[in-house]
Amino acid sequence: MSWLVTVLTIFPEMLPGPLACSLAGKALDTGLWCLETVDIRNFARDKHRSVDDAPFGGGPGMVMRPDVLDAALGGSGGVGPTLLMSPRGCRLDQERVRLLAGGPGVRLICGRFEGVDERVLAARAIEELSLGDFVLSGGEPAAIALIDACVRLLPGVVGRAEALAEESFAEDLLEYPQYTRPQLWQGHAVPEVLVSGDHRRIREWRRAEAEHLTRDRRPDLWERYCVAQQCRRARDREVER
Secondary structure (H helix, E strand, C coil): CCEEEEEEECCHHHCCHHHHCHHHHHHHHCCCEEEEEEEHHHHCCCCCCCCEECCCCCCCCCEECHHHHHHHHHCCCCCCCEEEEEEEEEECCHHHHHHHHCCCEEEEEECCCCCECHHHHHHCCCEEEECCCCCCCCCHHHHHHHHHHHHCCCCCCCCCHHHHHHCCCCCCCCCCCCCCCCCEECCEECCHHHHCCCHHHHHHHHHHHHHHHHHHHCHHHHHHHHHHHHHHHHHHHHHHC
């Protein structure tokens, strides 16, 4: 079966957006994944199709109503976990992307306004997921980013599967620097090792550069990588005994 994404939003016209292009678009056309959009407004109960109301306790902005969102969730299909794209959530990382891509699919709620009534989140045990410590106008761009990250991991989407193993975060490391023609550009030459033809040296250079970049730019990743390396060495020693 195809990997299925169900997106609940008040702006269904925003999808598939950029997901209709490039690798994700080709995979969508060939049925490697499927996209369903659910217009939350279709489940509103008044003639104005209202999905929000003023927050109890006062304050600026509006809040998405629990009755309308709950009706949208109950009246739509979908498979896999139900996630609300929200800056309050746990931060998305590559490991979570792999887990989602390895499942049957995902249901994504795109919040708007000041947020979603807490009661529907608790009643349906909806997990909140964040792209980072910043705020968007709505959850749709975040949902598109999450979908793209997952789709490219689906079998058959990326032509050379081994390329995925060398990308940033594949082993808790940032990706090494990349170079292409011309070999000399504005007085800057490509590192000699990359044109040496010595594949062992190239692998070693790339690993060293990835480690250097990660240590300098993402000390949090570097610490995790070092712990993983220590655990791997400990396991290897146990096997040797």
